[in-house]
Amino acid sequence: MIPVWGRLNKKLNRYGVGLVVDYTSESALALNGGHSGDAGYAHQIGVELDLDWEKLIGWKGFKTHTVMVNRAGHNLATDFRDYSLNGFQEIFGGGGNVGVHLVYVYGTQDLYNKRIQISAGKMPVNIDFANSPLFCTFMNKSNCGIPKSLTKGAAGYATYPGSTWGARIRYWMLHGFYMQAGLYGVNPGLNTNRYDRTGFNMSVNRYTGVYIPYEIGFIPSFGPHKLVGHYKFGVAYDSSSYRDVYYDSYGQPAALTGEPYRWTRGKVQMWLEGDQMLIRNGWGPLHGLYALAGWTHNQSENGPYSEQIYAGIVNRGMFKSRPKDTFGIEWSRTFASEKIKATQWIQHNKGIESLSGNATYPQSYVMTFEVTYNIHVWSGVSIQPDYQHIWRPNLQKNYKDIDALGLKIHTVL
Known part of the structure; x- marks a missing residue:
């Protein structure tokens, strides 16, 4: 956004220093649902420092990555007593309202002509597993970063801006094919005052186990227009003990x-995700019309959600005169655990008002639909009007559907 800063940054890049400062705000206004006129504003100010140590001191293939953020605002979803994975403003997730939060600090080492990469440090799981560069096209929290049923389904799946100590190894078997595995600490108190509100607590004294994800992926490129796709299947095991929900x-x-x-030992999660460029609009990595879809699964006996499915389209550069604009439509549906539903019905029939899972009525599913358009205003500045419709907030059929208008503003220095 600031030309002088841009020129300075390019000079720093040549010496192996990458520095990014950006601001993101997300505002949402409820049109109905019993809280018509309620609005919420949330923002994030982020600073990222990436260092290429090969350029700095000659350490071949080694890089380090650090991100810190400031987050503040109001989560509109709480006005509707929606404590599920749904949220109108994804930028508020991960605790919100914190002055300075250390998101991650870790290093990566490339080996064997970049066929193997090892990373280690304090980092979220979602920067490497079950993610997609298309997810945060959207403002709703249900899919930005990763399908949120994963991180809400197991404390071991630490997601941005939360992080734990861990390591990951990725191996490119063939061109376009990879497999990767990780080992991360499990911290149920992540992003809470009970443990680590700011992310600077480096101790492991509250870790309850390890999270072990494994993923295989395929990144094909079809035809003369190089229509790229991303396909991945993953399985993860969380060794921590969790209360049974029934x-x-x-x-x-x-x-x-x-x-x-009763206590249960361990959780298993799975995900199957894919996206495919159908039409290319330009030669940037995301310039084209994409279709995306996916499915996640959690164990039902010791978690709030069983499955999540989603589908959508993303089109960047659909107008030749607007090559950096992005249009997106996404639908998502998340199902409550069958076991927690059975418990809630027992509690409901007994006349209990406050049910398990932060519910006031037995849960079933939550469904979201979103239409968004990101307008590239000028270098480093974009404005994104947004529309969302939510069926069964907090997965409860006794809650009214919600229509909301949103506005996302993103600036990069």
Whole structure:
């Protein structure tokens, strides 16, 4: 946005220093749903420092990456008592309202002509697993970064801006084919005052286990126009202990007996995701019409969600006169765990008002639909009007559907 800064940054790049400062705001206005006229504003100010140590001191293939953010504002979804993975402003996620938050600090080492890469440090899982550069085209929190049923389904899946100590290794078997695996600490108190509101707590004293994701991926490029796609399948295991959401230690419904919910050992998650460029609009990596879809799965007995499915289209550069504008449509549906639904119905039939899972009525599913258009105003500045419709906020059918208008502003120095 600032030409002098841009020229200075290019000079720094030549010496192996990459520095990015940006500001993102997301505002949303509810049109109905019982809170017509309610609005929320949230923002993030981010600073990223990337260092190429080969250029700096000759350490071949080694780079380090650091990000810190400031986040503040109001989460509009709380006005509707929606504590699920849905949120009108994804930028508020990860705690919100924190002066300075260390997102990550880690290093990567390339080996064997970049066929193998090892990373280690304090980092989120989602920078490497189950992610897509297309997800944050959208403003709703359900899919930005990763399908949020993963991080909401297991504490081990740390997602931006939360991070834990971990390591990841990626191996490119053939051109376009890779496999990768990781090992991360599990911190149930991530982004909370109980442990690490600011991300600067480097201790592991509250870790409860390890999160082990594995993913295989295929990145093809079809035809003379190089229509690129991204396809991936992943499985992960969280070794931590979690409370069962239905049974007590005697194998009976805890909501009926009044006994404590039993402990279970470990969680398994899966994801299958894909996107494919159908029409190329330019030679940038995202300049074209993409179709995307995916599915995630969580264990039902010790988590709030069972599955999430989503589909959408993203079109960047659909108008020749507007090559950097981006249009997107996305639909997502997330299902409550069958076990937690059974518990909630028992509690509801007993006349209990506050149910398991932060619910006031037995949950079923939440569904979102979003239409968005990102307008590139000038270098470093974009404005993005947005429309969202939410069915069954907080996965409850007794809550009214919500229509909301949004506006996202992004500036990069």
